Amino acid sequence: MICCILIKKRHAGDKGVMIKRRTTLKIGLSGALASAFPLQSFAASKQAAARTDLTDLKVLYNSNYAESRNLAASMHQQQIQLEDMAEDLAALWYGKLKPELAQRPGILFGLGDRVDLFCIEELARDFGMKTVFRLEHLFNADGSVIHLNIKGQTDKDVDRLLTTVPGFGYHLTELVPLALQNSQQSIDAHKRTGPFPMQGKSSLVSWMIS
Amino acid sequence: MALPPNLSQSEFDAALAEFRNAVGNDWVFSSDEDVALYRDSYSIYWGEEEERIASAAVAPANVEEVQQIVRIANRYSIPVYPISTGRNLTYGGAAPTLTGSVVIDLKRMNRIIEVNDKRNYALVEPGVSYFDLFNYIRENNLNVMIDVPDPGWGSPMGNSLDHGVGYTFGPYRDHFGSHIGLEIVSAEGELIRTGAGAIPGSDAWQDFHYGVGPSIDGLFAQSNFGIVTKMGVKLMPMPEAFKNVTITVPRYQDFQALIDEVNYLEDSYLVGMPFYNSPAGGGLFDPAPMGELMQNGWPSLDQLEAFVRAQGRPAWSVSFHLYGPQEIVQGTWTAIQRRFRDKITGVAFEEEELHNLPIPEEDIPALPDKAFLGIPNLEIFHIVNRNPINRNDPPDGHADMFTMAPRTAEGAHTAARVLAEAYQEMGFPPATGPFSTPITFYSRAFVIAVLIPTWRDAAKNEASRALYAHCLDKIAEVGMGTYRTAPAFQDLAVSKYNFNDGSLLKFQEKLKDSIDPNGIISPGRYGIWPANMRNNRG
The missing domain is CATH 3.30.43.10 (Uridine Diphospho-n-acetylenolpyruvylglucosamine Reductase, domain 2)
Known part of the structure; x- marks a missing residue:
């Protein structure tokens, strides 16, 4: 069925999908998230409009990882699309996300391993989408967690929000406004690494692609 | 910018x-x-x-x-x-x-123009991905199987035009070899169709690839002579069933006999892609420790046989799928076992259950080797990620070098040995060894693969580039080359195919100058530079 939709769309032509996508999303999302996430920590959130349409955001988690499952659990009561990357990333992209994004632009926010990000990052080029926010989460042997931004540095705002102990996945969506802020700044988060894991570390990565 | x-x-x-x-x-x-x-x-x-x-x-x-x-x-x-x-x-x-x-x-440009499961072909545009084609076939219950590369996120056209490969029967896993008919926008903007497609109104474009006169299709693969906008793809009729079988041989020196017999089976179109392995040498993720074996250089045959005996495992194995109606699969398997028993002492056989095709939708996620059954997927990234070799100093990517070797034990061993020496000469631990096994992407050649790491680190990349170039130089000294490579190495790789003072490249450049006089299409791709940029050759 999905394929039929795709084929029909091809014949119909898909001009217009790209029109001012980023502008639309920036306006739409900052407002949309105001109703779903605690935004008081960030200046950007104060500019949030009243719009409550959450359909632009898709949260991707990987059920192979505890913190990613925590992220999913935290979303349980939210009216936000939630997708698991663990089973078959290709089926998720080609069977669901790609047709949906062809119909309506969206923003992807995820927590998984570097393979998840790398693949989605490459696939999202079809819609002119790029990684606008990226945070590595390193698990130390003592159980603590370090959150590193794209400069390889910790960030006090992030540490305050997420804490540096296991369970940060429950609070991860609180980063969405920060990620939205970053989306207006640079392309430095895009293609920071390949798909391989960080040397000698157990790690995950959270990201926003828009 | x-x-x-x-x-x-x-x-x-x-x-x-x-x-x-x-x-x-x-x-x-x-x-x-x-x-x-x-x-x-x-x-x-x-x-x-x-x-x-x-x-x-x-x-x-x-x-x-x-x-x-x-x-x-x-x-x-x-x-x-x-x-x-x-x-x-x-x-x-x-x-x-x-x-x-x-x-x-x-x-x-992502239209699936036609999939025909009576004449067994597809006609697609460049933006059609393997996933699109696979889904279309399943949605429409068409009785054909596609051959997919790994990872499967590319397009049949792009992969074919880059001489990409897959994992099923020989004629299908050579993707350019299984194309049938091209539509091309020339460098001057003219629209061309090849084969029977050059006849206005022809319904045989995807049936007859030659047309009449010289065939020009090969000029548009790994090249820069035009922009392909449609391509026919030969498809395999969906086999009724498949069975995976494995054959093992006990001694190191049995490799040639094993290869001879597999070559017979492959060239007779009796088996799918052969996957060679070395149980004694260990696989990619579990290599046997060979420090002692290799301490005095490349070991002798006696040393290798002693090593195999010490491991207590067969020296070599080969696995392949048998496709077809159940009666044919079982009959072929019986004949294969007879032929091997006649030729190799101590040969042993393993077989898995026979499975009907197509695989039911609900069973696909659990399949271990989806690409072998023409099911596109991205699992290769997770598999490579789990490779312990990548844990010590994980790279950001890799530049693959595929050494094409003759389909003999000597060919495979020579390539592995030359590459190992090249690595050591450049200060890297060898990535190949006496138990390296060939990949049979192309049914009539062996590939010895090394994946040279790439990084977000300039100094490490410089070392990787030097290693890659050294490997190309060394394999050329024994008459071998690579079949595709990254743009950074295309000039060097092409320069090794220099019979008669590089007459092949000279011919290609004459063509380039004639049909793309302004040199606008992909200058430098696979070493073909237009006249006005020939000094760009690296």
């Missing part, structure tokens, strides 16, 4: 305006952030001056728009670089061969 060579900003702006006029404002990408999407994630020059960077990208919706783009590019002498999905990582991805080129992103 990079500019096209020898073009001012104002001239480029004027060209971009014409591109926008041709394809619409929304489909010309020239901002830094948009162009960055076309960087090669595995570039071995990442962040360095030599990294190949596009100046812009243009996404046409149809053939007419491709023709307009080509004509504009000719007027401004702008190099263009067509991509289909642009995800052929380790071979350049979406990045052009020449910095400043305008990428022609054919993603919007």
Whole structure:
């Protein structure tokens, strides 16, 4: 069925999908998230409009990882699309996300391993989408967690929000406004690494692609 | 932002305006952030001056728009670089061969024009992915199987035109070899169809590939002579069933006899892709410790046989799928066992259950080797990620080097030995050894593969580049070359195919100068530089 939709769309032509996508999303999302996430920590959130349409955001988690499952659990009561990357990333992209994004632009926010990000990052080029926010989460042997931004540095705002102990996945969506802020700044988060894991570390990565 | 060579900003702006006029404002990408999407994630020059960077990208919706783009590019002498999905990582991805080129992103030309399961072909546009084709076939209950590469996120057309490969029967896993009919926009914007497609009104375009007179199809693979806008793909009728079988032989010196028999089976179209392995040598993830064996250089045959006996496992194995009706599969398997027993003492056999095809939808997620059954997937990234070799100093990507060797034990061993020595000479631990096994991507040649790491670190990339170049030099000394490579090494790789003072490349360049006089299409791709840029050869 999905394929039929795709084929029909091809014949119909898909001009217009790209029109001012980023502008639309920036306006739409900052407002949309105001109703779903605690935004008081960030200046950007104060500019949030009243719009409550959450359909632009898709949260991707990987059920192979505890913190990613925590992220999913935290979303349980939210009216936000939630997708698991663990089973078959290709089926998720080609069977669901790609047709949906062809119909309506969206923003992807995820927590998984570097393979998840790398693949989605490459696939999202079809819609002119790029990684606008990226945070590595390193698990130390003592159980603590370090959150590193794209400069390889910790960030006090992030540490305050997420804490540096296991369970940060429950609070991860609180980063969405920060990620939205970053989306207006640079392309430095895009293609920071390949798909391989960080040397000698157990790690995950959270990201926003828009 | 990079500019096209020898073009001012104002001239480029004027060209971009014409591109926008041709394809619409929304489909010309020239901002830094948009162009960055076309960087090669595995570039071995990442962040360095030599990294190949596009100046812009243009996404046409149809053939007419491709023709307009080509004509504009000719007027401004702008190099263009067509991509289909642009995800052929380790071979350049979406990045052009020449910095400043305008990428022609054919993603919007994504129509599956026809899939015929009576004459067993598909006709597709460049932006159709393997997933699209696979889903279309299943949605429409068509009785054909596709052959997919790994990872499967590319397009049948792009993969074929890059001489990509898959995992089923020999005639199908050579993807360019299984194309049938091309439609091409020439460098001057003219539309050409090959084979029977050159006859107006022909219904045999995907049935007869020659037409009459010289066949030019091969000129459009790994090349820069035109932009392919449609391609026919031969499809395998969906087999009724398949069975996976494995044959093991006990001694190191049994390898040649094993190869001889597998060659017979392959060339008789009796088996699917053979997968060679060495139980005694260990697999990729579990190599047997060979420090002692290798301490005095390449071991003798006696040493190798003693090593195999000490491991208590067979020296070599080969696995393959048998496809067809159940009666044929079982009969073929019986005959195969007889033939091996007659030739190799101590041969042993393993077989798995016979499975009916197509695989039910609900069973696909649990399948271990989806690509072997023509099911596109991205699992290769997780498999490579689990490779312990990558845990010590995980790279950001890899530049693959595939050494093409004769289909003999000596061919495989020579390639493995030369590559091992090349690694050691450059200060790297060898990636190949006496138990390295060939890959049979092409049914009539062996491939010995090494994956040379690429990084986001310039110093490490410099070392990787030196290693890659050294490997190419060393295998050429024993009469071997690679069959595809990243843009950074294309000039060097092509230079090894230099019989009679490089007469092949000279011929290709004469063609280039004749049919692309302004040198606009993918300058430098696989070593073919137009006359006005020949000094760019690296």
